[in-house]
Amino acid sequence: MIVLRLCLNVKLFWRLVCILRVLVWYGIKDVTGRIAGVAFKVPGTPEKNRDTAATEFPSPRMIRLCMEQLGPSFIKLGQLLSTRDDILPFEYVNEFKRLQDQVKPLPLSAISNVVERELGKPPADLFDRFNSESIAAASVAQVHEARLFSGERVAVKVIRPDILPVIRKDIRLMYYLARMIENRSERGRMLGVVNLVKEFERTIFKELDMFTEAGNIERFRTNFKHTREMHICKVYREYTSRSVLVMEYIDGIKVDQVEAIKAAGIDPGEIALIGLRSFSRQLMEFGFFHADPHPGNTIVMADGRVSIIDFGLMGYVDDEMMKELANICLGFADHDYDLVMDALKEMGLLNEKQICLKEFKADLKDVSEPFYGRPLPSISVKEVYDKVIQIVLKHRITMPRNLLLIFKTFVQNEAIGKKLGSTSSILQVARPYAENLLKQNLKPDQLFKRFNADARKMAGHLQSMPESISGIIANAAANNLSMEIRHTTSFKIQQTMEKLINRLIVGIVIAASTISAALILNSSQKLLDIDFGFAGFPEISLTGLLGVTGYVIATFLGLWLIISILRSGRL
Secondary structure (H helix, E strand, C coil): CHHHHHHHCHHHHHHHHHHHHHHHHCCCHHHHHHHHCCCCCCCCCCHHHCCCCCCCCCCHHHHHHHHHHHCHHHHHHHHHHCCCCCCCCHHHHHHHCCCCCECCCCCHHHHHHHHHHHHCCCHHHHCCEEEEEEEEEECCEEEEEEECCCCCEEEEEEECCCHHHHHHHHHHHHHHHHHHHHHHCHHHHHHCHHHHHHHHHHHHHHHCCHHHHHHHHHHHHHHCCCCCCECCCCECHHHCCCCEEEEECCCCEECCCHHHHHHCCCCHHHHHHHHHHHHHHHHHHHCEEECCCCHHHEEECCCCCEEECCCCCEEECCHHHHHHHHHHHHHHHCCCHHHHHHHHHHCCCCCCCCCCHHHHHHHHHHHHHHHCCCCHHHCCHHHHHHHHHHHHHHCCCCCCHHHHHHHHHHHHHHHHHHHCCCCCCHHHHHHHHHHHHHHHHCCHHHHHHHHHHHHHHHHHHHHHHHHHHHHHHHHHHCCCCCCCCCCCCHHHHHHHHHHHHHHHHHHHHHHHHHHHHHHHHCCCCCCCCCEEEECCEEEEEHHHHHHHHHHHHHHHHHHHHHHHHHHHCCC
């Protein structure tokens, strides 16, 4: 049935065949067999490339080579996977970081056709000068330098033609392959391969939309418009479409070129502080941060200002998460791990039923304490990051993507600061911003704002309540209302109820024995006129003997019941 559906779309089916061929070429026969459901062999495939170990998943290197061979969609997927240290083994993540997104540039004619199609005019009519050679060429987009007729120097980013249909087709196949892997592999289900494809789909389509990137730039520019130490490029909206983005050209020195920065008379340590302050503000003031601040995206301008480029990968933080991030920052700065734990609980990352909080806290201390008081150059940021990821994997914590982006951005900023020779820690730099954020949350206007938000939510619930009650009544009238009660401690409840019932029965027996003994002893009737005599003892009737025995038994049982209740502490 699956094969039949694929055959209905010849292009999609042929793309799947090409993917399978590449998999077999690189020796990933186990995965190919899982996908195809049969032993799949492409004629002419050399045996020498089949060096994959007989494991559930092939080697990281083989998968990376496959992704590079399969084109832009799979390269981007691999780059996304390189950020998921929380679910993928280290060797795979490390290998995926080597994926190269640089491709052979398209000729000027192809780029010109896209510009004319999107903006209605060829580059020659829109720009005073348009450089035929690209300054950057990636699998998704290509960038050219140009000059407007007004004299401004600009960078023109153009989405590669016909890439959108290819990516859509590949995503459909990714879903197909992901479902196959999850259905046939326990590890695939554990990793949540289908969810990874969903995450990739959201990311890649944002990157393919230049309107989205233009909006990111403008929002960032607004946030830092009053900051003299930062410069964010201008967007030319009249020259921007879904596939073309025209923005101010930023000229300067890449942030990792330390000697060139010094030669320009700029203090590298100050540049590092600008980066740390900028990230702190993005995280705890704006809730909107640049999630890919690698050296190629950070430019030091001639006047000492810092500029950030390429706004395709951004992260978002809501007010509640901003507050908890501030608490985490202060908690680590003050060695207050209870504050860190409380913040993580509020973020929904720690479940007391699934995680031993005491052990988790001890692991946090083991990671953090050795680094306190040490200068930044002596700290391996990668070592810190790897240890934190080990804790995440150990306690089976699923990290939200935005939180992973925050942590990786934190690591990247620290790494850049270390390369620039800074001795400042991001915790030191971020502390005043964290304290200010928490103070702002206590101001009357912020409290009133949150009150209004809660009131609106409550109003919505109250508005929908009559309809919900009416539905419940209607179901009850139609005998369609069912109720299910579950209790996680049902076995303990059963044991407790059994004890209570047993004690009640014993109490009833004791009372009955006492009453019966009293009635027998006080009876004027000789029920059994038989007397027993013992050597030296007076004679006693059988009636009296039964009454006394009943009293004795009832007394002992009563004492036993009282003692057991007292020992239980539940009198």
